[in-house]
Amino acid sequence: MAEPTLDEWKRMYYALVRIRQFEAQVQRLAGAGEIPGFPHLSTGQEAVAVGVCAHLSRDDVLFTSHRGHGHVLAKGSDLERTFAEILGRDSGLCRGRGGSMHLVDSGAGVLGATGVVGGNLALAAGAAWAAQAQGKNTISVVFFGDGTTGAGVFHETLNLSALWRLPLLFVCENNGYAEFTSREEHSNVQHVSSFAVPYAIATKTIDGNDLPTVYAAAHEAIAALRRGAGPYLLECMTYRMAGHYVGDAQPYRSKEELAAIKEKCPIERLKIRLVAEGVTQQELDEIGERARQEVLQGVERARAAARPDPATVLDHVYRSPSLHSIP
Amino acid sequence: MAEPTLDEWKRMYYALVRIRQFEAQVQRLAGAGEIPGFPHLSTGQEAVAVGVCAHLSRDDVLFTSHRGHGHVLAKGSDLERTFAEILGRDSGLCRGRGGSMHLVDSGAGVLGATGVVGGNLALAAGAAWAAQAQGKNTISVVFFGDGTTGAGVFHETLNLSALWRLPLLFVCENNGYAEFTSREEHSNVQHVSSFAVPYAIATKTIDGNDLPTVYAAAHEAIAALRRGAGPYLLECMTYRMAGHYVGDAQPYRSKEELAAIKEKCPIERLKIRLVAEGVTQQELDEIGERARQEVLQGVERARAAARPDPATVLDHVYRSPSLHSIP
Amino acid sequence: MQYTFIEILRRALDEELARDGAVHLLGEDVAAGGAFGVTRGLAQKYGDKRVRNTPISEAAITGLATGAALCGLKPVLELMFIDFATLAMDCLVNQTAKYRYMSGGQVAVPLVVRTQAGAAGGAAAQHSQSLEAWFIHVPGLVVVAPAAPAEAYGLLKSAIRLGDPVLFIEHKRLYTMKETLAEGAPLPEIGKARVARTGTDVTIIAYSAMVQSALEAAAELARVGVSGEVIDLRTLLPLDMTTVATSISKTHRVVIAHEAVLNGGVGAEIAARIGSELFDELDAPVGRVGCPFAPIPFAPGLEQALLPGSGAIVHAVRELLGAPAQARE
């Protein structure tokens, strides 16, 4: 792997802060009642999104979960249209039909988020199968949480993808929680990578809060995938710095646990490295401020956008014109 | 483990032949059109049923699959009533409602077979949970095939039973096939026991056609279960000597494969051992003939039994009397 | 005393846990109170063996509860959203519902599956469905859908005591509704509807949150001189056609309303039965109100445009009565 240049690291720093700021705006506006539903923030998990997606082209396809804003942004979806979707605007990626948990942006290779835990793992395998069948060199990536390994379809998909040698990258963000319940109450299995072993699926457990670590591991995994080596399971140990969803009071987290958050923060950690490589605090602040401004402007434009026309509510149920009139 | 006496081995020999003869009658009468549906024979897999059930009491509960006749007989269900059920008679275990794939005999601790692959693995875990919650020392056993490991609920149940330390014995009869398709086309995972490893579930892969091996392994597993050590997965390598169901022409099996069947036969193998221990061929023949006679008589009584009264077809849908009149 | 829907469910569970040691709660996060707080405090009170967290394994936990019910426990399983019951259909339909029948009556499955349904405020397509119609098509199940807190209290307790598998559907929009509980009232019988408002001109049949819309509609109709009788079905399987027939014999006009998709909904069955059993009583075609044929969209404006409410009921009633139709709500 060619080590990224300092400029490239700075761009990734920008990408981290951009997601962080995006989520901050989601939190703020959800608190203000402007965002419908119950958005789940990826705050604290940004390094996984940025480190993995750095290796993807637009033609590679990505699937994500209920906690998917960061992945979608990192894959290249338009920030304003992504926020507009989360606000339920007509200019949103899905014209306001999907919302936070159902982001799809086919032009950017974002083939969708799911609100059902584990609901799209097999779809991601299907996308990988299509690429394989069509003789393409693209891959399919699916992001999911550690709690998702309780779902049977995760194991069915491991088996299938190993058997068919599908170009499918499983990226597990192991944040130690499923909703309000810690991993220990969900499973005896500490590391999700263990599940890959019976299938001889290549796997690695890494520090998911350290961007350079994620970047390097994803590089290796994706290179293997493009060589046709079959599926790969990358387990990224990470930490959700926010509640399960906006509004979660987190009584299940101790003061000590919350106090240790800053040390885990992937932005702080990349900052230390960049400073060590000679980047000034001022430059980092400037990058951060640029990211903040981009987000704020995108958010404001999204907020100003029109809401979907209620008269169109029955559009898009079917593709075939002959089916449009079902009462 | 106290080694069984020679008399006990002979009784188990009897039990093997009894199942073999039972299945032969199922095959014969299915061929003659007397048995509805499509029964699946356990011919060749008898040692698993007998070796495991030797350690169970009536209060232990058993769940089985579409290939469950042997397990039910070995657990202690009445032969005539079992056959009567397979014939669809009113004297059958389930009064003719269940049939071959849905044998239930609550008095004998047979809590049921399933026609849906993997459909009762979690039910078996639930029975184990009930025993645990009630402070009983009984265990729950579930028999299933290797193809069943493709079903997500198998993995969900592994996780749950490990997490809750349930007294649940998983017995996989790995016969190398799921219907007409060999194990290699179903999974890269050669041994089902591998699936237990991530959960740290105790497991062993054994020669399932050798009754003494099954007997000893089941003894060890069940003793651990009764000590509260949590679930155990026993993988029994075995061979289905018949087709997938009665009528399967088996084009997928080579001549060579079929020619080697006799060497695998658990009855032949136990015979060799008993002869080595001094049992005469004549005594073995006599035991076999007794088993055959028991089966033939049970089958004839079952055949002579009455069919269910069509007027009762709507009985047993609900327990609550107030719900009986749903149109 | 006044209770919200959530509080009253908690009280019912609390009392049943105390009354019968066989009762156990299980589900994702239930020991932490559950996603909506229904079970809050119960793990502390009854221990984490009686109120158990589970992994995210809808298929296995439904099987687990069913197997335990076969063996003497009386589990109350929480499936967080009815949308996730899709993951438990094999068990619910092929095992839970059929076990007693397939065994020729040897066993029973005293199980309650509590779940939560309906649309509210942008929960979107995968967290907003009303799927009860699937379950009334499954012999062996019982389906209950309470319309208000006090009702939910009694129905949940009756469901736990019934001895057959009950799907107990709570509506998320009702969770904050408050009501006073009449202490010591007898528990309602599963399978009996209630008349939620009496009237003479038209019968409005509803269940779950739509009963509240039906009552609003009846109030609005009363202002224009139309007397609506509102029937709260309470139990969708079995259906209480006696109560329905009594009402229609009086009003001769009926509208059935539910939030679920109209096509293939519970209302179809009710309309078909009325059309057949009460053909001669009807002065007008049976009116049906339900969700038009689309998934639930995320944007609130779209969601509202799609969801039927009291306005749609009023509209349907006025159509039946031959009054000039008004714009949909």
Add this chain to the structure above:
Amino acid sequence: MQYTFIEILRRALDEELARDGAVHLLGEDVAAGGAFGVTRGLAQKYGDKRVRNTPISEAAITGLATGAALCGLKPVLELMFIDFATLAMDCLVNQTAKYRYMSGGQVAVPLVVRTQAGAAGGAAAQHSQSLEAWFIHVPGLVVVAPAAPAEAYGLLKSAIRLGDPVLFIEHKRLYTMKETLAEGAPLPEIGKARVARTGTDVTIIAYSAMVQSALEAAAELARVGVSGEVIDLRTLLPLDMTTVATSISKTHRVVIAHEAVLNGGVGAEIAARIGSELFDELDAPVGRVGCPFAPIPFAPGLEQALLPGSGAIVHAVRELLGAPAQARE
């Protein structure tokens, strides 16, 4: 040339595989011909990459097919028994059906899920169900249920070419039925019913195997001077109410028949629509024939006692016509 139902499905698949490289077959044992032999020989002809065996993983293979459909393949997935569709409901309902809508029309899911349903000869409770009613309640799906070989041929080809997700339900009792294929006939349009027999006194609406029972019933009724018109719906979602209305405007009497459990079945929706849209055309209540409320029992005598057939249809028609009722078939 004459084909059995199985042979004609095979021919349709063969032709579609040859016509369009995007078409792929997948399912348990399909490379070995499938449990019923429908796909026999196709793996040999098109290779085991176009006709692929899968593990016993109904949830994952349905997701796999859906994901592939999003990315340019046109998968034809076989779910061996509709009873096992219970394991794929999350995908079918929450993903497959809703993907296009939730994405605001960005993507489509050109997928056919072939499955096999119905009772025959002791397949028992878990291999005999008719669950189509669930799927007509799911916006985004199309449901097709052919009644005879030549019909199945055209409908399967149309389904593969449609571009929306289709659940294609075959009835196991029809598999051995033989019919001549009219070569070169135009493919039927998805969503259009057909009149399978013309008549003037009563309309009998059916689909799948029940169309054969309806035709038998009509023949029997003809012998006593009753002229029955039989409508084969072909597509259950969407319903072709135009064809239904045309017929009822002529006959003024209607019986709807299906093998599925009566309560909450497709017949309920049809009856409700007729009762509402054709209220003034009806001279008698809408008759419904379906399975009484129990799982399918194993013993053939019980199975026959439960299943509705031509006798039940004749009985229902005679009741409508006011003739003295006879004993159920």
